[in-house]
Amino acid sequence: MVDEQSADDLTQEVFIRAWRKLDTFKGQAQFGTWLHRLAVNHVLSSRQTQRNREARHTGGEGILSQVIAPNRRSSGHALDIEGAIQHLPARAKEVFVLYDVEGYSHDEISEALSVSVGTSKSQLHRARMLMRQHLDG
Amino acid sequence: MSRKLLEHHEWTDQLSDYLAGELTDGSLQKLQAHLDGCGSCRRVLEGLHDVVSRSGALGNIEPPRDLWGGIAAVIQAPVTVATEVGAKVIALPTAGRLEGASRSALGPSRFTLTARQLVAASLVLIAASATATWLVGPGLGVPVTGSAASAPGFVTMVSEVPGPSAGLAADLAALEASLAAAEGVLDPNTLRILERNLGVIEQAIQDSRSALAQDPGNEFLTDHLERVYQRKLTYLRDAARVVESAG
Numbered sequence: 001m002v003d004e005q006s007a008d009d010l011t012q013e014v015f016i017r018a019w020r021k022l023d024t025f026k027g028q029a030q031f032g033t034w035l036h037r038l039a040v041n042h043v044l045s046s047r048q049t050q051r052n053r054e055a056r057h058t059g060g061e062g063i064l065s066q067v068i069a070p071n072r073r074s075s076g077h078a079l080d081i082e083g084a085i086q087h088l089p090a091r092a093k094e095v096f097v098l099y100d101v102e103g104y105s106h107d108e109i110s111e112a113l114s115v116s117v118g119t120s121k122s123q124l125h126r127a128r129m130l131m132r133q134h135l136d137g
Numbered sequence: 138m139s140r141k142l143l144e145h146h147e148w149t150d151q152l153s154d155y156l157a158g159e160l161t162d163g164s165l166q167k168l169q170a171h172l173d174g175c176g177s178c179r180r181v182l183e184g185l186h187d188v189v190s191r192s193g194a195l196g197n198i199e200p201p202r203d204l205w206g207g208i209a210a211v212i213q214a215p216v217t218v219a220t221e222v223g224a225k226v227i228a229l230p231t232a233g234r235l236e237g238a239s240r241s242a243l244g245p246s247r248f249t250l251t252a253r254q255l256v257a258a259s260l261v262l263i264a265a266s267a268t269a270t271w272l273v274g275p276g277l278g279v280p281v282t283g284s285a286a287s288a289p290g291f292v293t294m295v296s297e298v299p300g301p302s303a304g305l306a307a308d309l310a311a312l313e314a315s316l317a318a319a320e321g322v323l324d325p326n327t328l329r330i331l332e333r334n335l336g337v338i339e340q341a342i343q344d345s346r347s348a349l350a351q352d353p354g355n356e357f358l359t360d361h362l363e364r365v366y367q368r369k370l371t372y373l374r375d376a377a378r379v380v381e382s383a384g
Contacts (some may be wrong), residue, residue, distance in 0.1 A: 012208050081191045131192075
């Protein structure tokens with residue numbers, strides 16, 4: 001089950017982090033891109049912390065799932081696909097969300113997740129195949 | 138796994154690369170030839186295409202509640218920007234201070250909505266001060282003051298940035314005129330707070346226009362500037378209500 005409170009907390013933390021890191025924005029990317037990247041990096045680093053916590057308690061889902069939590073106003077189709085995303089294994093889910101939902105490149109994902117480009121591509125394909133099966137099922 | 142399934146895997150494993158247009162000419166021709174004769178692999182391809190198009194169409198997730206309050210509570214302190222020549226404090230009015238100022242002068246209930254908008258306005262300044270950093274450029278060692286509009290060479294470019302729409306400009310002008318005419322009606326402290334907060338919003342407008350002059354096609358900045366104009370309009374309307382109730 002998705003924890004909306006954690007998603008809210010993460011959103012607040014991202015804006016506070018942006019406020020504090022404004023001096024690191026050098027104009028080499030658009031401001032929106034910089035803010036988006038900062039948000040993804042923060043969520044991914046929080047994910048590791050969350051995973052460690054979950055490993056001690058439940059071994060449950062990664063925190064990235066909270067970022068793509070089903071919106072109460074989502075359409076039926078969107079809910080289907082959001083629900084399918086929740087069933088993906090953690091690494092496949094991260095790559096899928098970053099590539100197919102957020103539009104990051106494999107190069108960017110490999111850097112953010114510290115994996116090879118080949119791993120990013122294979123995890124993406126794995127995720128898509130699982131998504132297809134889930135949506136067909 | 139049967140030999141036939143393994144054979145299909147050989148083809149379906151290439152389908153994501155196929156969708157991304159990353160197959161070499163030789164591999165592409167072989168795969169297309171296989172797809173022409175294999176309904177099973179074609180269905181997999183259609184399924185993957187469906188997944189890609191539907192996931193790309195997922196909208197942004199909106200927080201179910203207003204999160205600015207929690208953000209404002211943390212960012213009370215002025216922002217310190219480190220530069221090559223030392224550290225300089227950007228004198229940005231933070232959300233908490235603006236909110237507190239409004240409440241102390243106008244009472245806790247009358248300006249609830251306006252206070253929230255002031256929080257939003259202060260967040261606009263986050264982007265505005267970042268824009269100033271951007272315009273100064275990396276490694277120049279120039280202290281950032283938060284006012285990019287004052288940078289040399291900017292006036293001409295900023296003037297080319299479209300202002301608010303005609304209707305919005307007329308509304309803003311009318312409200313500003315009525316506020317100016319009410320100087321004698323309002324308590325000096327209240328007037329000072331209104332003017333200061335309008336100055337904050339105006340500075341955000343100027344900084345946004347400066348940024349847009351540098352990057353005219355930037356949709357984020359265009360939307361951002363429009364939102365700041367709308368916030369100014371809302372604030373002026375609230376101020377007009379204060380004037381009306383005071384008169």
